[in-house]
Amino acid sequence: MGHFGVYHVIKRECEAGHSTENYATETPQVFLSLNAHDVALAQEVSDNGIVMLTDYFSHFIPRRNTGNHANGTTPLHTLEDIPCSERLCQENAPITQISTLWPQVLNIISDSSCDSATQTKKRVQFQNSFTIPDADGTEITYELVGRVIHRTEHFTSQLRFGGKTFVYDDIKCASLVESDDPDLLVRPDTGCTYYVYHRKSEKAQVSLFSF
Numbered sequence: 001m002g003h004f005g006v007y008h009v010i011k012r013e014c015e016a017g018h019s020t021e022n023y024a025t026e027t028p029q030v031f032l033s034l035n036a037h038d039v040a041l042a043q044e045v046s047d048n049g050i051v052m053l054t055d056y057f058s059h060f061i062p063r064r065n066t067g068n069h070a071n072g073t074t075p076l077h078t079l080e081d082i083p084c085s086e087r088l089c090q091e092n093a094p095i096t097q098i099s100t101l102w103p104q105v106l107n108i109i110s111d112s113s114c115d116s117a118t119q120t121k122k123r124v125q126f127q128n129s130f131t132i133p134d135a136d137g138t139e140i141t142y143e144l145v146g147r148v149i150h151r152t153e154h155f156t157s158q159l160r161f162g163g164k165t166f167v168y169d170d171i172k173c174a175s176l177v178e179s180d181d182p183d184l185l186v187r188p189d190t191g192c193t194y195y196v197y198h199r200k201s202e203k204a205q206v207s208l209f210s211f
């Protein structure tokens with residue numbers, strides 16, 4: 001199945017063995033923003049206060065973007081039991097599994113605020129590639145292919161393909177300009193930045209079990 005954002009699937013099962021699977025939200029998260037609370041947790045266990053993207057995703061908590069938990073979200077594993085949907089069944093149906101479906105193209109917004117008036121220092125180091133581990137020891141791999149930087153009413157973009165990096169800035173030049181910096185896309189930048197990652201692994205789904 002092709003999908004253009006991050007989906008979470010919640011599986012519930014009652015004592016009698018009736019199970020259901022439902023998407024946590026009707027629409028996918030097309031732009032994934034990093035949760036400031038989870039960034040802070042990852043920062044506490046880092047050596048130098050810098051959080052690598054791989055660190056962040058190794059502790060990734062599936063959330064719904066509404067609620068009263070950290071940054072106005074609800075961690076999906078905290079959702080309450082609901083009555084079993086099977087007719088005549090009297091049991092409750094607790095969550096037994098949360099799966100996350102990771103898209104082919106993943107957009108991530110940099111962790112600082114995109115409102116320049118309240119811009120804070122970025123704490124997450126974006127990498128040329130990062131992984132998302134699964135409970136069974138396998139992992140999903142993403143590679144950075146581009147980023148869009150917004151600064152003072154102007155967008156510029158940077159691309160990475162064929163082992164080369166390129167800049168597109170239509171104020172300076174109307175075509176792609178090759179850069180001599182292979183790590184251009186992971187250089188710290190003060191603008192509001194949208195990172196574009198391409199999934200390299202066939203594997204696209206990770207699951208959390210038993211709560």
Ligand SMILES: [Zn+2]
Nearest residue numbers: 014018084089
């Ligand atoms: Zn039931």
